[in-house]
Amino acid sequence: MKKSQQGKGDMWAPCPFHQEKTASFHVDDKKGFYYCFGCHAKGDAISFVKETENVGFMEAIEILAREAGMQMPARDPQAQEKADRRSELAQVMEQAVQYFRLQLKTAQGTAARDYLDRRGLREAAQARWDIGFAPDTRHGLLGYFKDKGVSEELVVDAGLAIKPDSDDARFQRDGGAAYDRFRGRIIFPIRDARGRAISLGGRALDPNARAKYLNGPETELFDKGRSLFNLKNAREAAGKQPLIVAEGYMDVIALSEAGFGATVAPLGTAITEDQLRLMWRLHPEPVIALDGDTAGLRAAMRVIDLALPLIEAGQSLRFAIMPEGLDPDDVIKQQGAGAMQKVLDAALPMVQLLWRRETEGKQFDSPERKAALDRDLREVILKIKDKSLRSHYGQEINRLRRALFDPRPAQGRPGSRAPWRKGPPPALAETRTSLLASGAGEVEEALREAVILATCIVHPELVERFEAQIERIEMVTEDHRALQRLLLSHAHDHEADLQARIEAEAGPHLLEKLFALNHVKIAPSLRRRDDDELAALCLTEELAKLEAGRGVRREVEEAAQDIDALADEGLTWRLGEAARARDAARRGGSDEDKTLFDRAANGALIAREEKDQLDALLRDIEFTKGGRKPQG
Template sequence: MSLPPGFIDELRTRLSLSQVVGRKVMWDSRKSNQGKGDMWAPCPFHQEKSASFHVDDRKGFYYCFGCQAKGDAISFVRETENVGFMEAIEILAGEAGMEVPKRDPQAQEKADERTELAAVMEQAVQFFRLQLLTGGAADARGYLERRGLDDAALQRFEVGFAPDAWQGLWDHLSGKGISGEQILAAGLGKPSSKGGKPYDTFRNRIMFPIRDARGRCTAFGGRAMDPNDNAKYLNSPETILFDKGRSLYNHGPAREAAGKGAPLIVAEGYMDVIALAQGGFGACVAPLGTAITENQLHLLWRISDEPLIALDGDTAGLRAAQRLIDLALPLLEAGKSLRFALMPEGKDPDDLIRSDGREAVQAVLDKAMPMVQLLWDKEIEGKNFDSPERKAALDKILREKIMLIRDPSIRSHYGQAIKDMRWQLFRAGNTGGGARKTPWKKGEWRKDVPAKAMAGTKASLLAGAGEDTQRQMREAVILASLICTPDVVSEFEGQLEEMQLSTGEHGALRDLILSHAHAGAETLREKIIAARGADNLEKLLSAGHVAITPCIRRPGDSEMAMMTVSEELAKLEAEQGLSAEVREAAEDLGGLADESVTWRLGQAAQARNLAMRSEHEDKAEYDTGPNGARINREERSAFDELLAKLNVTKEP
């Protein structure tokens, strides 16, 4: 069976040889370099213990230095699965998510046509290159010289010129015996809508040949010399040779340079690629003037695991970055990502390298940020997060973005990275519109001398902890409750971030809880032990006032933990509010006091008492009934009075 032209190339593009081979071998981690696609393992074709089987993931070939077995993904499946060629194709196509085309009796005819059209395109390349040397191309040569293209660059990228004539290329190719149908099929000419002679697609333009990964010219890009032309840049129409969404400018040379260790740079246009290549950045490509497509993204990842996206430093460049992020998020795999290098505002790579040199471009590339950082920066830039609603809106947007990621492991890591950045933003008190002011601070005005402690109380917690004992005890209960039941941490995240903790140890525990609660109780404990030590954790959980807390005795009880933490936070807030009022009242008493001072103190004390009421809710006195049940004495008295009014005689 003959397959359609390009099917096997597309199949190889979509598959990673190391993934295909990885099902049959155990990679040698010491010799392998996954980042460069350089993988080693014991050979699956003969018995050995040393890692002599080499896979070059970039080139798509394997070779064994022991038994000399060699081939590509298709031959590997054929040998290891003992199947024929078409069966191997079907296996690999299933893995790549491609459907094997049905039998096409005209496949060979189409392949022959592609070969003939590729030859026509080469004739066009030579014609355009010769035209650049003529008198009619003087302005074009002057433009290229002003843009910094020397003779070496013109030769390397085969830059040419399409004359300002309706049938210049058409007549040239026709004179070479090439039919009009082939010229039209190659996208080099267009039929006249007025019934006249077909005309050239490109006229009065600087021409850039576009070659596929195998080096065949499949299309052209033309830059208009007439400033009034409707299209500044024009690409060939799509043909059986050219699919714009599956092509990259400078694909073959960039792949070769990347295979030698050069970072892959993705620029926006032909001139950017040429300027970067002249500056020594050999592995650079461009997506032909359109937004990067899914197929182009897979092509990039076949060349490099982490391409550098070099974008213009303007609004359009940032919008392009955001579109690319939205495209890439669902496609992310372990080890496959993007980094973004933002050029200075108003400059593209071509501008920067011509004005400031190679070092300036390298400095920008060195500062390239990971995709998660650009995603975060885009959502917080110029925004103010001074209210819970605005923070919630930020969380919602980022959550929706992260949920686009299909790989659960990568999704988890993105969530943690976003959480860390969110923590840094709000932990520092930044709301986007200025620093958050701390509502209160502990006063220093009161200098009471404590009474002399009795011998029996000197060793007690209350005696040994100082003035902030109650506050420290409440903080300890909150922290211990969250450590035992980390599922509820998200409900109190905002309050925890803003807590002014009394000790550095409590502050460190709070930070660890916020950073690792999502991983579960066991992992959270491991992180705390690693950072603060097992003794400190045990000391916290075994303290008397902590150990008697119900949610500590029943770890994992979310409802009980929610109640405990909510109550303790409310009490802390009330006590802090009262302390702040007392401090301000003391300051006011130094001046002209009035009734408002007394009123404010009364209100603060009342709020504090309401918050503390839950401590005394179960302090009622009880009697024991005949059946042994406890009866609230106050409620029983009220019930007796009601019965007396109804003249009901009670049983003795």
């Protein structure tokens, strides 16, 4: 467990954004940011107050200023007027919610109550969701606000009433009077992240109504493409369970009442980019729960096209397809919450649904059709901006493609052929931890690491000097990582015998394995243990070579991954250049280095011109000692 050091501004605590028992929430007061290693929440003091207090930016600033004893500057008059206007509209909206709640309990709301009972929503659940009923009258809500002294203009601006235009036929019929927007509908309040009512959704009771569901229009309070139904409650639950994205109000309510509290829904439109980003703020991998019909699958495909340019490592989507003809509410009512959990557990990663879209119902019995599939898949994968993720998508698509075009039976299945030869015997434990097990491309790096570690152990006074470079090395083997930790932990113990301390803490076997390597035995810094200056030169060069070689190797690997996803001439050229650079690094320098420098016995480069001058000076000294005049 991490311990807080408040004097240094380094603090750890359980995360306030998700449930946990250990302290994974880190605050760096000097740098002014926080980060949770569990749920990956991050930000500064302002974002922390916004998230924990459910307030906006300016309100967070006011809270922090008040705690710091600072005077807030006066708001811009126009901004203050806009904020006051939004507050006034929110109050009108909340009053409308309470009006519709009361109407549900009257005789006019009998049909609505019966409908909710049939859907399994009892009175307690109706109260939790503030569900109401709008009577089928044109001026019921407007009359209510008129009695309260609220202007008609304010009710219209809140999206609760409609004022017809002069060219509208209804203008002539009603003399231009406003009328209620929601009539003969069950009402669902739409709330923002702070819990304020910002709009309404209505479900028609009349089966012949032109629109089964009706949302309020966009207003100063309500932006349909930037809002989600049940956002506040889902945010509180998303730290404990995955985020589910359903299609409508009733699905969200049914899922939440069944224990799936982290559930949201878009508001009558296809999912937008802003809504996707909002979902990812709640959970890195939301599950899109769609109806198991053609319309549900079409909606999933639209989401895939929207999400592909936005996904990145640790940020994607999964898709839970309901049984055909059922929605989440039906699954819960007919089969229970356990069945719903199984559907969610079986959610498909996005690449699987993408493959299904491109191949389902199609024949690939000719080279032309196969080539067309490759072209379409390449175009889709190119939409992914993250190069590493694009490479992994390419590898998975290639795997699925091979399975489609070469469906060989897997070994061990009934009817499959037995393997023609046995596999290799399992590796021994000592082999798995050996240097060769680290991989051919990393053996050279591991040997350099060994020389660096051995040099530091024999010359402990160099550890503090090179501490930053040693700390940055990503050691190849577990043994090297253990020695690295011990070196750094005793970097400032000047009085201690470093080699003895390491042997006492880790046992003698680590050091025996290290110093048994031939590369370590022949290293100049180990052969001449009393020469600290030589050891420092060797350590400098080994660190530089390790960093250069590792950088080139990673460049080659990254280019190779890109080729897996999408091969082109640019990547081929990039690999060639990287390979040439790697060969130059292994030779120890460029051709220019060889013409200008010689390499000393300790491996260091010496300028040839300076070496010639030194040789001439030494010759002069020898002549002087012998009593002879130097020639020339």
